[in-house]
Amino acid sequence: MEYKLIALDLDGTTASRNRISKQNITAIKWALANNIKVIIATGRSIGAIRKVAKKLGIIEYNMPVISFNGGVIYDFTKEKIIQQNVFTNEELITIFNMAKEYQIQLWAYSVANDRLAYVNTNHSFMVKWMSMYTKRKRRLVKDPYDLRDEAYKFVVSGKKENVLKFKAKILVKYEFNVFDWSYLTKKSLNLEISPKGSDKKDALEYLAKIYNIQPSEVIAIGDGSNDYEMLKWAGVGIAVGNAKEHIKNISDDTTAHYRRSGVAKAIKKYFKK
Structure with a gap:
């Protein structure tokens, strides 16, 4: 089989924050130079992808990226959103009210301002860590009904019991991922x-159709729950060695731990003879 596209999760698969092994960089640039499309597919925001995309040659080779777990497909060359899917204002308000009901901490990525996030507390470890990691300013929401925005993605945190109750209600009320x-x-x-x-998976399928690439011609590599559908959809789904067990179970192959350049080893196995 001739594979034409590689889809890569970032954190815990290809990179650790913005640190990437020389082996991974070399292998990915080799693929791009040999007309193999490489698509980053991550939960990160657009701003948090840029440095890694530049380091890997993604921008140089005009490759779009998949952000917010498929919520946004972005073209760095044209600085343009190709496609996006967001939470409505009504959904944004509802989630804030539910977070209050279950006493959990909430972080919401603003659509109107790509340097802003809405939070329901300024004192949780998660909120402080997200502020440091994303470099976004945070705005404390005291009354959700004052919100006049939409959201790309939510991150929630709290006592396991409360978060699981919140999750159960979300899945009953909405068809969110x-x-x-x-x-x-x-x-x-x-x-x-x-x-x-x-x-x-949905965003990757959209791009594959544009490139006239069949699922059987795609290799996807990941480690977490947000990679599940993508790994099942691709012709070859590969879990890195540090992936969660249920991800390994549905994958077609397993490569090395991300700290041991599992991505590079997978590319060498499937492309370099």
Whole structure:
């Protein structure tokens, strides 16, 4: 089989923040130089992708990126959104009210201002960490009905029991995509929430059609819950060695831990003879 496209998750798969191994960089640039399309598919915001995309040659080769777990497809060359899917203002207000009901911390990426996030507290570890990591200013929301914006994605955090109750209600009320993001302690839980129809798989399928590439000609590499559908859809879904067990179980292959350049090893296995 001749594979024509590689879809790469970033954090925990290709990179750690903005650190990428020389082996991964070399392998990805080799693929791009050999007319193999490489698409970043991540939960990160556009701004948080830019440095990595430049380092990997994604921008140089005019490759679009998939952001916010499929919520946005972006073209860095034209600085233009190709496609986006967002939470409506009504949904934004509802989620803030539900977060208050279940006493959990909330972070929402603003659509109107790409340097802003809405939060319901300024004192949680998650909110402070997100501020530092995303470099976004945060605006404390005291009354959700004052919001006049939409949202790309939510990150929620809190006591595991409360977050799971919140998640259950969300899944009953809406058809949102809810992903386990990370576990802080045995008693705490973080989740990512994306709008209905926002999944890396959906965005990747959209781009594959534009390039006239079949799913069987796609290799996808990932590690987390937000990679699940993408890995199942691709002709070859590959889990890195540090991936969660349920991700390995649905993948066609497993490569090395991301700290051991699993992406480079997978590219060498499937492309370099």
